[in-house]
Amino acid sequence: MTETEQAVALPGEPAFAAASAVFNLAAPVRPAAAVTVRTVEQVRAALRHAERAGQWVRVHTTGHASSSARPMDDTLLIRTEPAGPVEVDPVARTARIPAGTRWGEVVEAAAKYGLAAPHGSSPTVGVVGYLLRGGISFYGRRAGLAVNSVRAVELVTPDGEFHRVSAGADPELFWALRGGGGGLGVVTAIELGLFPAARVVTGAAFWPASHGPELLNRWLRWSRSAPEAVTTAFRVMNLPNVPEIPPALTAGPVVCLAGVVLSPTDGDRATAERRAADLLGPLRAIAEPVLDTWCTTTPPAVVRTHMDPTDPVPVLGDHLLLSDLGEDGAGAFLRVLGEGSGSPLVNAELRQLGGALAVPDPAGGALSHLDAAFAFTAGGLAVDPGTTAAIRAHCAEARAALAPWDTGRTAPTLVERLDQPQRHLSAAAVERVDAVRRRVDPSGRLRHDVPPGASALH
Numbered sequence: 172m173t174e175t176e177q178a179v180a181l182p183g184e185p186a187f188a189a190a191s192a193v194f195n196l197a198a199p200v201r202p203a204a205a206v207t208v209r210t211v212e213q214v215r216a217a218l219r220h221a222e223r224a225g226q227w228v229r230v231h232t233t234g235h236a237s238s239s240a241r242p243m244d245d246t247l248l249i250r251t252e253p254a255g256p257v258e259v260d261p262v263a264r265t266a267r268i269p270a271g272t273r274w275g276e277v278v279e280a281a282a283k284y285g286l287a288a289p290h291g292s293s294p295t296v297g298v299v300g301y302l303l304r305g306g307i308s309f310y311g312r313r314a315g316l317a318v319n320s321v322r323a324v325e326l327v328t329p330d331g332e333f334h335r336v337s338a339g340a341d342p343e344l345f346w347a348l349r350g351g352g353g354g355l356g357v358v359t360a361i362e363l364g365l366f367p368a369a370r371v372v373t374g375a376a377f378w379p380a381s382h383g384p385e386l387l388n389r390w391l392r393w394s395r396s397a398p399e400a401v402t403t404a405f406r407v408m409n410l411p412n413v414p415e416i417p418p419a420l421t422a423g424p425v426v427c428l429a430g431v432v433l434s435p436t437d438g439d440r441a442t443a444e445r446r447a448a449d450l451l452g453p454l455r456a457i458a459e460p461v462l463d464t465w466c467t468t469t470p471p472a473v474v475r476t477h478m479d480p481t482d483p484v485p486v487l488g489d490h491l492l493l494s495d496l497g498e499d500g501a502g503a504f505l506r507v508l509g510e511g512s513g514s515p516l517v518n519a520e521l522r523q524l525g526g527a528l529a530v531p532d533p534a535g536g537a538l539s540h541l542d543a544a545f546a547f548t549a550g551g552l553a554v555d556p557g558t559t560a561a562i563r564a565h566c567a568e569a570r571a572a573l574a575p576w577d578t579g580r581t582a583p584t585l586v587e588r589l590d591q592p593q594r595h596l597s598a599a600a601v602e603r604v605d606a607v608r609r610r611v612d613p614s615g616r617l618r619h620d621v622p623p624g625a626s627a628l629h
């Protein structure tokens with residue numbers, strides 16, 4: 172082993188446990204070997220090792236998506252850790268982000284310059300996995316799908332070659348990397364466009380679930396003509412009785428309206444606050460929230476808006492992309508998931524799409540928009556076999572109830588199960604990405620890193 176190489180670890184060794192640890196405790200991974208890498212040289216060494224050992228190669232950062240990962244028999248799992256800090260260029264409004272970085276660090280680095288990134292709801296999600304799969308942000312209706320902000324990708328392809336690809340350098344590989352389903356190389360850094368964000372109005376308001384029907388219907392009506400600067404989510408939550416959660420939220424099921432109104436400059440602040448009032452005023456008039464955290468603040472607060480767990484948890488869930496629900500759809504959603512439904516799900520959510528998220532980007536990659544009105548996600552804590560079975564059964568019930576509004580497509584970041592194929596690419600796009608895979612990975616070393624549905628090479 173040279174100085175630049177990291178030791179490849181086997182099951183039972185501490186370095187193996189560190190390299191193969193995943194966020195989703197309900198979906199542990201069991202590769203034949205695992206290694207943590209930081210540098211391009213270490214990636215190359217890991218790829219050489221896999222070739223010598225005749226192993227497949229898989230890549231991960233945090234294991235947030237481990238529930239949708241294929242089994243890892245005969246596989247070397249490579250975990251990327253940042254080789255250095257996030258570097259922001261405030262003039263070009265870009266950030267160079269080493270692979271392995273979590274969103275929390277990017278948000279802090281960008282905020283020093285009054286900028287924000289199109290990050291998701293959790294500070295601990297990995298930048299690379301989120302971006303390459305599209306990325307739905309609370310800024311999404313203004314900023315578009317997060318992957319459209321990627322300016323360049325640095326990666327090592329399975330032959331050990333280092334590439335920096337962009338619109339001007341290997342545009343076909345750049346196109347395939349952006350939403351094509353992966354299996355193209357080990358990404359070592361991403362250059363990302365940022366946008367001005369002096370202020371945000373953000374937060375979450377909670378009501379007893381008995382107010383669900385009125386609140387959901389009002390929110391759905393508002394969403395049809397909502398300004399692009401506002402992105403929200405309507406949730407039904409059955410929160411566990413733990414010290415970190417205020418008692419007002421654990422007495423029974425609650426409904427929640429969480430979101431962000433962007434104020435790019437301080438001069439836009441009054442408009443942003445008026446937009447928030449237009450949304451929240453009528454909802455607060457229906458009933459007084461039991462907890463309401465909406466306020467004007469700075470962009471780093473947005474990673475806390477959704478109150479995602481930051482420590483690993485056992486999650487089991489489901490996802491659909493839905494068309495506009497209307498009153499019938501709202502009724503179906505609440506019948507299965509709202510008050511009195513007996514839902515064991517901690518969270519059932521309708522994330523508002525539309526706006527810039529629905530607009531194809533002519534300069535974008537394999538996935539540049541989502542043709543749906545809402546992203547449905549639902550999940551529970553799979554703490555024991557009984558709860559796991561109840562969550563599965565309830566997700567199936569929700570799926571059946573929402574079938575009339577199911578577009579049949581998926582948002583790749585939100586697919587939670589291996590038995591749910593990705594459906595975000597047309598057959599022509601799958602063929603085009605596969606042609607790039609054949610070029611950069613002729614031996615198919617990374618083939619199993621591609622989720623079902625995103626390749627015809629299996």
Ligand SMILES: Cc1cc2nc3c(=O)[nH]c(=O)nc-3n(C[C@H](O)[C@H](O)[C@H](O)COP(=O)(O)OP(=O)(O)OC[C@H]3O[C@@H](n4cnc5c(N)ncnc54)[C@H](O)[C@@H]3O)c2cc1C
Binds near residue numbers: 585
């Ligand atoms: C609490 C929570 C909140 C979330 N919030 C949002 C949200 O708001 N919006 C949204 O769109 N999604 C959200 N997600 C989904 C999340 O974006 C996806 O699970 C995403 O794939 C996670 O990326 P990761 O790198 O952290 O995960 P990992 O499981 O580590 O990686 C996922 C995949 O990304 C690829 N990958 C990772 N690192 C590399 C690399 N260095 N090189 C090449 N490929 C790599 C691999 O194919 C890997 O299988 C959330 C998930 C959770 C659990």
